[in-house]
Amino acid sequence: MRKALPWILSGIALVVLVGILTITVSDPRIRSLDLRPVPRSSQERFAIGMMDATDLPASYNIRQGKPIDIPSAAARVVVYFGADPRSQPWVNVSQTMAIYPNQEASRAGYEAAVVEAIPPQYADAWLQVPELQFQGHADEITAACLPTQINDLPVQSCSIVALYNDSVMTLWGNVFEGRPITMGQFRRLLERVDRRMTNALPR
DSSP: OTTTHHHHHHHHHHHHHHHHHHHHHHOHHHHTSSSSOOOOOHHHHHHHHSOOGGGSOTTOOEEEEEEEEETTEEEEEEEEESSOTTTOTTSEEEEEEEEOSSHHHHHHHHHHHHHHHSOGGGGGGOBOOGGGOOOTTOSEEEEEEEEEEETTEEEEEEEEEEEETTEEEEEEEEEESSSSSOHHHHHHHHHHHHHHHHHTSOO
16 A cells, blocks of 8 residues: 555646646636737837937937827827927927838838828939938838028938838938037937837737
């Protein structure tokens, strides 16, 4: 009997273990724990994907943001001003992020955003600036700048449109020489926003 006791105890332990595993697999509360990624809400993705003051020169510290209407998408825009917007409203950069229901819709949204940002009838006036020729993690990206003057200051008005899976990002800014935001700083902003948009992809 003493020799058989370890085998009896092992058998009981095995039955108990099988019972625990059966309960674990059959209990829907346990089956759902972290087995699949929880989809992010649009608000979570906006919080991750959109620029903030840490991405910009210190002088760009006045923020405005709001939802905007883009067909078939949930969308927001955020604007940072590098000077008092009441006196120098042109000293700013902005980012729009639009989240579409699927990749087919986002592709159409990307093409529409490119046409809006860089109108084809004026395409010859827009320049392909070497500093902004950047693919990053986007599925597709278009970048160009329009040379102009504001209050006798030479300015390049730069637009970047990028497609990331089911979302479209537009980054715009007036880029200056010798004062924020310079072309080098705008390139750095583009790199940081590219990382943000990548981190905001659907799970």
